[in-house]
Amino acid sequence: VSEVPVVFGPSDGWEAEAAREYFGDRLPYAVRYAELLGSAGIERGLLGPREVSRLWPRHLLNCAALTELVSRETRVVDVGTGAGLPGLVLALARPDIRVDLVESLQRRVDFLHEVVADLDLGEQVRVIRGRAEDAGVRAIVGGAPYVTARAVAPLDRLVKWCLPLLAPEGELLALKGATAGDELAEHLPAVRRAGGVGARIEMCGARLDESVPVIVIARGKGTR
Ligand SMILES: C[S@@+](CC[C@H](N)C(=O)[O-])C[C@H]1O[C@@H](n2cnc3c(N)ncnc32)[C@H](O)[C@@H]1O
Numbered sequence: 001v002s003e004v005p006v007v008f009g010p011s012d013g014w015e016a017e018a019a020r021e022y023f024g025d026r027l028p029y030a031v032r033y034a035e036l037l038g039s040a041g042i043e044r045g046l047l048g049p050r051e052v053s054r055l056w057p058r059h060l061l062n063c064a065a066l067t068e069l070v071s072r073e074t075r076v077v078d079v080g081t082g083a084g085l086p087g088l089v090l091a092l093a094r095p096d097i098r099v100d101l102v103e104s105l106q107r108r109v110d111f112l113h114e115v116v117a118d119l120d121l122g123e124q125v126r127v128i129r130g131r132a133e134d135a136g137v138r139a140i141v142g143g144a145p146y147v148t149a150r151a152v153a154p155l156d157r158l159v160k161w162c163l164p165l166l167a168p169e170g171e172l173l174a175l176k177g178a179t180a181g182d183e184l185a186e187h188l189p190a191v192r193r194a195g196g197v198g199a200r201i202e203m204c205g206a207r208l209d210e211s212v213p214v215i216v217i218a219r220g221k222g223t224r
Helices: 014-043 049-069 087-093 106-118 135-141 155-165 177-193
Strands: 075-079 098-103 125-129 144-150 166-175 196-204 212-219
Touching: 014 049, 014 087, 014 106, 049 087, 049 166, 049 196, 049 212, 075 087, 075 155, 087 098, 087 106, 087 125, 098 106, 098 135, 106 125, 125 135, 135 155, 144 155, 155 166, 155 177, 155 212, 177 196, 177 212
Parallel strands: 075 098, 075 144, 098 125, 144 166
Antiparallel strands: 166 212, 196 212
């Protein structure tokens, strides 16, 4: 079997259109990020091999939909970022925001440093090795207007780790997929105990083939 060259750009049609809208003149950087994910990211086991064919719909565009919930010129902390999802996608799509990537595993942190250098994002993105619940991490990234998380932990654990990283009234944006409603209903008592208020589901990604449900939870004003 001859080797088939892998193309790392979005497919023609709605993917390409959405990619242009989300990434604007940074689209070539997003394509380069897709290439890094689809080569080194897969070789090092940060993503499964089956993900190569769905990097855009399932990863880059799914994560880019979160930009719809992030205000201008702000700061986002991405907890459990793995290979940089959604944090690096947000940084690429939104040059006006600063992004902190929090990841506990050194192997993933090494990859993140390489990608940040390759994409020349050093001014905009910080990579922090540690667990979100560690006091050291809290001291570095605490008081954030937004914390994001995708595929990191069930919501009851996520709120315990993430709400303390937020400024009062800051928002946790949790990408949870189709189970978002059920998960929020199940863990609402834990959300309230952790000081979360105004919990709701926002449907993002109107430009995509499937909308992207996001659990939004604010940190209550009086929460310590
Ligand atoms: C399943 S991966 C998801 C990665 C990425 N968010 C994505 O959507 O592809 C979960 C990641 O969270 C990291 N992680 C888990 N618990 C964490 C914690 N308490 N603090 C920081 N990172 C954590 C893991 O090391 C892993 O890289």
